[in-house]
Amino acid sequence: MEDLENEIQVFKRLGCHKGIIHCYKTSQYGIELARAQEDLESYLGNSPEPEDSLKVNWMSSVVDTLSHVHSRKVFVDDIALRNILILDGQVQLADFGQSVLLPLDTDVASADDKGLNVQVEILHLGWVLYSIASWKVYKYYFFDDGLGWPELDSFPHTDDVLCGGIIAKCWRGEYTSVDHVKEEVHSLLASQGKLSKR
Structure with a gap:
């Protein structure tokens, strides 16, 4: 019940955002959310690789959404593929059961x-x-074993993937905010002509 109440309060604080699954109503019995088609983990495993344009859209959406979440003084905690849902071709952050409501x-x-x-x-x-x-x-989920930040050589190479340099900086702990990640993603993709105007 404490986890449910915490998640309800998180949804209330986050409000409506295009990258967050729509919350229709809450009660002491549960949370009613929009019905998604699939989670991202299943989708990646079951669907053929798309054009970069879809990847760009989804990557930008995830970064923009986490930026919004942090602006509302919330840590998601459980950022994982299974907690990102696919709804009408768009990615939606959906699980805030372990999230932390920080003071405003x-x-x-x-x-x-x-x-x-x-x-x-x-x-x-x-x-x-x-x-x-x-x-x-x-x-992945680091820190469960109490060993702290993972060794950099434990990560795969990012040289040949979209936004590889930015991903590597995320892993090295070089960003001080998600807004900085967002700025670099948008700047890089716009310079490459891959980011559509919003």
């Missing part, structure tokens, strides 16, 4: 909740971006 006056860049901070969120964002770019399912 929090500086997200310096916030830390039992080891969860913006660099950890961006580290896991990097895995989502890499999975979309390479069109392969990669399962």
